[in-house]
Amino acid sequence: MEWLADNLWLAWLALAFIFIAIEASTVDFVFVMLAGGALAGALTAVAGGGPILQVIVAVLVAILLIGVIRPMVKRQFMSSEASGTIGSAALEGRLGRVLETVTPTDGRIKLAGEVWSARVAPGSPACEPGEEVRVVRIDGATVIVTNQPA
Known part of the structure; x- marks a missing residue:
């Protein structure tokens, strides 16, 4: 258990990979945003932030990505104008x-x-x-x- 506490960034990284794997099957751009939050948590862990700070950073980044980036990405990929003109x-x-x-x-x-x-x-x-x-x-x-x- 001590090893996990010292290497919490690996847990965040594993969580990011899990989210990316789920995103590959859903293609709704939610889980990739959550993976971005998990990567932010991993970076916070690498930088020496405590577990509470890691969770706060991960949640805030995920919310920001879902609220700001996801609508832009979804609009770009789901545009009917783009899909009919290939x-x-x-x-x-x-x-x-x-x-x-x-x-x-x-x-x-x-x-x-x-x-x-x-x-x-x-x-x-x-x-x-x-x-x-x-x-x-x-x-x-x-x-x-x-x-x-x-």
Whole structure:
């Protein structure tokens, strides 16, 4: 028991790891904030603070992290704006520039800094080099475009 009293920082560190393991399964950003509090308690122990001070620091830091940092992190990760605009879905509706004539069977455009294979949408006329086109949808590695404004 004397060893634990001399190395209380290890107990705080173990508690932080437990909280991080729980966070990995919940992904709610509460337990990672509690782990931050536990790490603050460990630092207080290393600095020579007594057990009561360690608990006070750990609780205050955890409350501060949960009250201030967690809402910002949660807002950033749970933003519907960010979740719907990844991958090919983010390219639909964007404008590109024709590099090689785009027909119903073939063509090339520059879109978001990359060269893409392209086809015109059914019923759309061919698009000539230099023309601005709008992406209607993505079909595999080919963009379907139209020269009609949105």
